[in-house]
Amino acid sequence: MSQKIRVVIAKPGLDGHDRGAKVIARALRDAGMEVIYTGLRQTPEMIVAAALQEDADVIGLSILSGAHMHICPRVMALLKEKGLDDVQVVIGGIIPEVDLPKLNGMGIHGIFIPGTPMQHIIDYISANARARV
Amino acid sequence: MKSVADPAGTRRNRWEREVVEPTLRKSPERKGSFTTISGRSIERLYTADDVEGIDYDRDINHPGEFPYVRGIHPSGYRGKLWTMRQFAGFGTPEETNQRYQDLIAAGGTGLSVAFDLPTLMGRDPDHELCLGEVGKCGVSVMSLADMERLFEGISLAGITTSMTINSPAPMIFAMYLVVAEQQGADWKTISGTIQNDILKEFIAQKEYIFPPRASMRLITDIFAFCAKEVPKWNTISVSGYHIREAGSTALQELAFTLRDGLEYVRYGVDAGLDVDDFVPRMSFFFNSHSDFFEEIAKYRAARQLWAEAMKHRFGAKNPRSWQLRFHTQTAGVSLTAQQPYNNVVRTALQALAAVLGGTNSLHTNSLDEALALPTKETATIALRTQQIIAHESGVTHVVDPLGGSYFVEKLTQDMIDGTLKYWATIDGMGGMVEAIERGYPQKEIAEASYQFQRAVECKEQVIVGVNDFVQAGEKPIAILYIDDTASGVQLKRLAELKQSRDNDRVRRALEALQDVAKGRGNTMVPLLECVRAYATVGEMCDALRDVWGEYEEVPVI
Numbered sequence: 001m002s003q004k005i006r007v008v009i010a011k012p013g014l015d016g017h018d019r020g021a022k023v024i025a026r027a028l029r030d031a032g033m034e035v036i037y038t039g040l041r042q043t044p045e046m047i048v049a050a051a052l053q054e055d056a057d058v059i060g061l062s063i064l065s066g067a068h069m070h071i072c073p074r075v076m077a078l079l080k081e082k083g084l085d086d087v088q089v090v091i092g093g094i095i096p097e098v099d100l101p102k103l104n105g106m107g108i109h110g111i112f113i114p115g116t117p118m119q120h121i122i123d124y125i126s127a128n129a130r131a132r133v
Numbered sequence: 134m135k136s137v138a139d140p141a142g143t144r145r146n147r148w149e150r151e152v153v154e155p156t157l158r159k160s161p162e163r164k165g166s167f168t169t170i171s172g173r174s175i176e177r178l179y180t181a182d183d184v185e186g187i188d189y190d191r192d193i194n195h196p197g198e199f200p201y202v203r204g205i206h207p208s209g210y211r212g213k214l215w216t217m218r219q220f221a222g223f224g225t226p227e228e229t230n231q232r233y234q235d236l237i238a239a240g241g242t243g244l245s246v247a248f249d250l251p252t253l254m255g256r257d258p259d260h261e262l263c264l265g266e267v268g269k270c271g272v273s274v275m276s277l278a279d280m281e282r283l284f285e286g287i288s289l290a291g292i293t294t295s296m297t298i299n300s301p302a303p304m305i306f307a308m309y310l311v312v313a314e315q316q317g318a319d320w321k322t323i324s325g326t327i328q329n330d331i332l333k334e335f336i337a338q339k340e341y342i343f344p345p346r347a348s349m350r351l352i353t354d355i356f357a358f359c360a361k362e363v364p365k366w367n368t369i370s371v372s373g374y375h376i377r378e379a380g381s382t383a384l385q386e387l388a389f390t391l392r393d394g395l396e397y398v399r400y401g402v403d404a405g406l407d408v409d410d411f412v413p414r415m416s417f418f419f420n421s422h423s424d425f426f427e428e429i430a431k432y433r434a435a436r437q438l439w440a441e442a443m444k445h446r447f448g449a450k451n452p453r454s455w456q457l458r459f460h461t462q463t464a465g466v467s468l469t470a471q472q473p474y475n476n477v478v479r480t481a482l483q484a485l486a487a488v489l490g491g492t493n494s495l496h497t498n499s500l501d502e503a504l505a506l507p508t509k510e511t512a513t514i515a516l517r518t519q520q521i522i523a524h525e526s527g528v529t530h531v532v533d534p535l536g537g538s539y540f541v542e543k544l545t546q547d548m549i550d551g552t553l554k555y556w557a558t559i560d561g562m563g564g565m566v567e568a569i570e571r572g573y574p575q576k577e578i579a580e581a582s583y584q585f586q587r588a589v590e591c592k593e594q595v596i597v598g599v600n601d602f603v604q605a606g607e608k609p610i611a612i613l614y615i616d617d618t619a620s621g622v623q624l625k626r627l628a629e630l631k632q633s634r635d636n637d638r639v640r641r642a643l644e645a646l647q648d649v650a651k652g653r654g655n656t657m658v659p660l661l662e663c664v665r666a667y668a669t670v671g672e673m674c675d676a677l678r679d680v681w682g683e684y685e686e687v688p689v690i
Contacts, residue, residue: 013250013262013264013265013266014250014251014253014254014256014262014263014266015250015266015270016334016338016339016340017338017339017378017379018339018379018688019378019379019380019466019582022579022582022583022688022689022690023380023582023583023586025690026579026583026690027583027586029690035690037688037690039686039688040339040686040688041262043261043262043264065250065265065266065269065270066265066266066269066270066505066615067264067265067266067269068265069265070264070265071264071265074264094503094504094505096504096505096612096614097609098614113470113503114469114470114503115469115470115471115503115596115599117590117600118586118590119590
């Protein structure tokens with residue numbers, strides 16, 4: 001019997017624009033996933049702690065402020081440190097094209113810019129989340 | 134509007150039966166029902182029947198006359214055009230100062246400051262949450278020294294400045310006043326606007342610091358201070374823009390924003406102010422989204438609702454208290470990362486709706502809005518869009534050209550009726566502060582935004598270039614990329630500032646601020662001393678955090 005995919009949706013940094021984070025949290029929940037929304041103003045440390053505590057398979061970061069090149073490396077390093085290398089990290093928001101190769105290099109491949117269909121994000125997470133035993 | 138009314142609807146019924154039905158049998162309509170972008174159902178045709186209950190003199194009236202549905206100025210834009218005010222800010226104060234000089238040279242008629250997130254959240258750049266945020270979404274202003282740099286070479290006596298600042302509004306406003314004083318400008322004559330609207334932060338944009346009641350006190354302190362000291366300053370810009378961007382419908386934007394306005398008036402009155410001493414300096418800020426007529430109806434309804442509420446609910450006697458003045462920004466959320474040049478067209482239509490609705494000032498978004506902050510080139514096209522509407526389209530020749538349209542008048546009335554229903558619900562909760570504490574507007578908006586997204590997903594709502602008319606292999610456009618140079622500069626400056634200023638004076642000023650915050654005095658007075666001592670935004674906000682604590686929301690999904 002397959003268990004539900006567990007997703008932590010987080011808003012790192014100071015930005016309060018949470019429309020996207022909340023809509024995607026609800027869409028993933030409606031698609032049958034277990035969704036934990038952290039709320040606003042989370043540091044990378046808080047996000048990784050939430051992922052550990054919630055036994056998350058996926059972390060979804062919503063970043064619109066341009067701080068992604070600072071937040072993402074920190075989250076990836078902390079995950080490694082905690083032995084959570086198999087947690088899939090995806091990001092949504094305003095991400096300039098030039099940053100994509102660098103983010104891919106850190107191991108982030110699910111990058112969703114404005115206008116991405118929700119179904120596309122659901123399918124991506126379903127296909128790429130670590131297998132639950 | 135009674136001359137061709139058809140009260141029993143017989144003419145309309147005959148038309149539907151004899152003219153429409155045979156046509157529909159041959160060629161059915163494209164959809165079973167037509168709705169606005171907010172989900173409001175729209176009929177096939179509007180006639181005199183739909184406006185039968187409206188009394189022109191009582192409910193609409195001529196421009197410049199109560200209740201101002203057709204505008205607050207008798208001559209519309211034939212006298213003065215709207216202020217073309219382009220929101221801008223990024224990086225260091227020097228970089229933003231350069232952008233302002235460019236905008237003024239290109240014919241912009243007012244400044245509008247975008248601050249970065251650390252400034253908006255009352256944090257100095259060395260705080261852990263500011264990682265990667267300094268100078269990114271706006272300009273970094275830490276202390277009076279940055280404000281001096283921001284307005285270097287720009288005469289504050291000769292221009293009006295709008296500052297999008299909310300929780301730290303009193304600190305930033307105090308800095309602006311001190312810079313004006315240094316330039317020799319008279320506080321009695323300078324003008325501009327601070328957004329200073331905390332309620333929509335709790336509802337939508339979430340840049341709050343202090344709990345609601347302490348936040349409301351800072352705002353009424355500004356009302357009282359400006360009534361005496363800076364009488365031409367617009368003390369608040371009650372904002373629907375962010376409510377709409379967070380996903381509300383047009384009606385929710387209107388109803389919640391105006392209800393926020395009523396809440397500020399109530400708190401002002403409760404603080405001992407006379408309505409007519411501060412309401413004339415309140416202004417509003419609306420979104421202009423893509424559904425053309427619904428937006429126009431929203432602005433027309435807003436003026437009526439405010440005029441009626443000020444006159445009858447609060448007993449205001451000064452006509453300036455009745456007259457709702459507003460700024461408009463086209464809808465950032467409607468712009469797409471895909472096929473970005475299409476955004477110029479979207480913005481032009483939205484700007485036209487704002488103008489036909491009688492906006493008093495306008496910001497048009499740049500075509501790269503969904504990708505980054507605007508480049509100098511895209512910001513110029515956005516400004517040119519307004520200039521083309523103003524000088525080429527001819528829509529400015531006549532006041533309220535859509536007045537009397539059956540459809541527009543009916544939609545305006547529906548907006549008024551819908552708003553009054555929302556107000557009754559919120560009044561029933563005890564007011565807007567109480568409604569926010571219960572998460573009521575937040576839940577309404579979250580639901581509307583989810584429904585909108587669903588409509589997009591199933592293509593009930595077409596977005597050109599996103600879910601229809603999609604184009605493969607698009608080439609990316611050049612964008613403004615903000616690196617970390619500004620962060621480095623500002624961090625270094627912060628350290629130097631703390632070395633060079635009189636730290637004893639700063640400490641005394643911050644203690645005096647805390648004393649006033651614990652008591653009942655006006656916080657603007659000690660804040661001006663903090664600013665003159667070069668206390669930072671973070672230090673001033675921390676001093677108040679110690680006294681009042683910080684707000685934490687329970688997220689609503």
